[in-house]
Amino acid sequence: MTLTRRPAAFRVWAVVAGLCAALVVSLGLVQSASAAPAWPAIANGTTGANVTTAQYLLRSHGYDVAVDSDFGPATENTVVAFQKDKGFAADGVVGAETWPGLVVTVREGDSGDAVKAAQTALNKYGYGLAVDGEFGAATASAATKFQQDKGLSADGVIGAETWQYLMGQGGGDDGGGCTVPDDPDPDVLKGVYQKGVELGVSDRVMLAGFEAGVVESNMNNLDCGDRDSLGVFQQRPSQGWGTPEQIQDVAYASNAFFTRAVDVAADNPDLTAGQVAQKVQVSAYPDRYDAVEGTARELIERAKGL
Secondary structure (H helix, E strand, C coil): CCCCCCCHHHHHHHHHHHHHHHHHHHCCCCCCCCCCCCCCCECCCEEEHHHHHHHHHHHHCCCCCCCCCECCHHHHHHHHHHHHHHCCCCCCCECCCHHHHHCCCECCCCECHHHHHHHHHHHCCCCCCCCCCECCHHHHHHHHHHHHHHCCCCCCCECHHHHHHHHHCCCCCCCCEEECCCCCCHHHHHHHHHHHHHHCCCHHHHHHHHHHHHHHHCCCCCCCCCCCCECCCCECHHHCCCCHHHHCCHHHHHHHHHHHHHHHHHHCCCCCHHHHHHHHHCCCCCCHHHHCHHHHHHHHHHHHHC
16 A cells, blocks of 8 residues: 655644644533433332333333333333343343443434333423424424533434433432332421311321322432422422422422312312322322322321321
8 A cells, every 4th residue: 555645734734723623622612522421220119200211111122011100020020021132131220231222212203112211311301391202393402402411412313322311310319210218208297297287188188198198209308200200299390380499398299289189079078088199199000099098097197296
């Protein structure tokens, strides 16, 4: 092979260009992506937006799993099956090895569960997208804005790198995954009970409040949850429950729940406490509230002692 020597003028230009490029970077005139965040690890017991995203992605790969934001045994078994099919370590944990195989590149014009996963992940950052599985102009705009904010190539295509930033960062410190504490918070028990007493709610409405609190947060004031859900009742700012700060004020959140529950109970005298809670919460899993009646009653008695 014959090597061609560059003219002296070209070599001088190349040196000058290199110096200029270095100067631009040193002055911060070019925005570059920071080091990619670590993939989060979610496992049995985790709840929240990252779990929802993983469940949608599993469905996009053809696995039949419920999308309920709750990483329980069914989701764990599905993850194990996915990992075995991919030749990954089959530990049931969606972590640094599993996420890259799970995520799917989506772009404007695409539709389906992988798009729902991307919309769910974007909503952790407050974009307020409809999770409809249609990658339209609104989703493309949100994806582009997210990429610009992170210093990524802003093409609106959600590929492997964008997915890693979406999953590795989020509205909460854990990137949207939300682990519920094993024990109720005594201050939350006291706060919810006091607000119910202050409002003069009936025993049925009080029970509805505690059943909802047990199911949604195990009576803890969470700073994370599915999509933009927050607080003891996992109320959503995007659904008109208040600002994030208000929802994480236990007194405010309790007042918001109880005032709605009082009206529901008055209009529906035959409903159980769990059915009252369901009317307020509008959960995709309506039977969960009555199922925890015993626990809720025990916590009410504990709250009275506080």
